[in-house]
Amino acid sequence: MKIRPYGDTLHDGKIQLSFSLPTPLSEVAVEAAKQVAENLGLVDVSVVHSEKMGTDFSFFIVYGTFTKQIDLDLITVQSVKTIVLSREEIEEKIRQEVKKELVFIGASTGSDAHTVGIDAIMNMKGFAGHYGLERYAGIKAINLGSQVSNEELIKQAKIHQADVILVSQTVTQKDVHIKNMVELIEMLEAEHIRKQYIVVCGGARITHELAKELxxxxxxxPNKFAEDVASYAVDEWLTRNTGK
Ligand code: B12
Structure with missing residues (x-):
């Protein structure tokens, strides 16, 4: 099935871009913004909003038409294949099949101070109508907060005999998340304890494909909640420990 974006009528190809330019707002700057969109391949470009950002920068909203089509049938995406259960179903599965409390230890690591993502997954009240892991019977959820070093995360995972390590990474500037995420895996491997843990990461720019690569x-x-990670972790724990 082939599709293109739409704004007003289906398949009209209309899209909206916003960006800033490192030049003061002027007629030349507006024309430069138009040319940015045209160079991206958009046609019928119009700069619908422009404003100054301080003295040396300018901000633009631009409309344009995308003329190509995207074939959905040619797209493959790596994603977690687990069937996502409800909280009650997960609790029942832990009771019936895992038969022990599963310990999840999580943190936003390195220099990353963003806590909302890891809290969304772990905290009792959860996020967007999805309760967090602290609410689940059969799961002990330990949230270490943000700016936790990989050393500390590993230390706490050992102390609490964690089954699952959860890493949240939000800031991706200059690929800082990659360096930090790789370092955790290397440290676990160096201590020969990588396989003891189910190690899961998450964040706004994290994909399953990137996670596997690292x-x-x-x-x-985004749009993943406690039940997504709990369903996955329970299945993975059962595969590793019972061969199911
Ligand atoms: C709130 C916020 C802050 C707050 C954080 C407060 C706090 N206690 O968390 C403050 C003001 C401190 C902050 C600071 C900074 N921020 Co900030 N921040 C945001 C903001 C507005 C919202 C982030 C958020 O809370 N999202 C909501 C949560 C629920 O979404 P989420 O994290 O994606 O989580 C979901 C999934 O990803 C997933 N998930 C997340 N973690 C995990 C973990 C696991 C294990 C699993 C399974 C799933 C999972 O589940 C969640 C629910 O679905 C975003 C912009 C935006 N609108 O997104 C910028 C943003 C993330 N920040 C940004 C930046 C650059 C910074 C600073 C570097 C700014 C600066 N120059 O100082 C600093 C960095 C500080 C630091 N050392 O980390 C950039 C990041 C750009 C990038 N790609 O790197 C963003 C995108 C803003 C932008 N457009 O530039 N920030």
Whole structure:
């Protein structure tokens, strides 16, 4: 099935871009913004909003038409394949099949101070109508907060005999998240304890594909909640420990 974006009528190809330019707002700057969109391949470009950003920068909103089509049938995406259960179903599965409390330890690591993502997954009240792991019977959820070093995360995982390590990474500037995420895996491997843990990462720019590439067992991005990661971790724990 082939599709293109739409704004007003289906398949009209209309899209909206916003960006800033490192030049003061002027007629030349507006024309430069138009040319940015045209160079991206958009046609019928119009700069619908422009404003100054301080003295040396300018901000633009531009409309344009995307003329190509995207074939959905040619797209493949790596994603976690687990069937996502409800909280009650997960609790029942832990009771019936895992038969022990599963310990999840999580943190936003390195220099990353963003806590909302890891809290969304772990905290009792959860996020967007999805309760967090602290609410789940059969799961002990330990949230270490933000700016936790990889050393500390590993230390706490050992102390609490964690089954699952959860890493949240939000800031991706200059690929800082990659360096930090790789370092955790390397440290676990150096201590020969990588396989003891189900290691999962998440964040706004995290995909399952990236997670696998970096040596994690799974990765979750936006619109994923406690039940996604709990369903995955329970299945993975059962596969590793009972062969199911
Ligand atoms: C709130 C916020 C802050 C707050 C954070 C407060 C706090 N206690 O968390 C403050 C003001 C401190 C902050 C600071 C900075 N921020 Co900020 N921040 C945001 C903001 C507005 C919202 C982020 C958020 O809370 N999202 C909501 C949560 C629920 O979404 P989420 O994290 O994606 O989580 C979901 C999934 O990703 C997933 N998930 C997340 N983690 C995990 C983990 C696991 C294990 C699993 C399974 C799933 C999972 O589940 C969640 C629910 O679905 C975003 C912009 C935006 N609108 O997104 C910028 C943003 C993230 N920040 C940004 C930046 C650059 C910074 C600073 C570097 C700014 C600066 N120059 O100082 C600093 C960095 C500080 C630091 N050392 O980390 C950039 C990041 C750009 C990039 N790609 O790197 C953003 C995108 C803004 C932007 N457009 O530039 N920020």
């Amino acid at each position: 040596g994690y067992d799974a990765g979750f991005g």
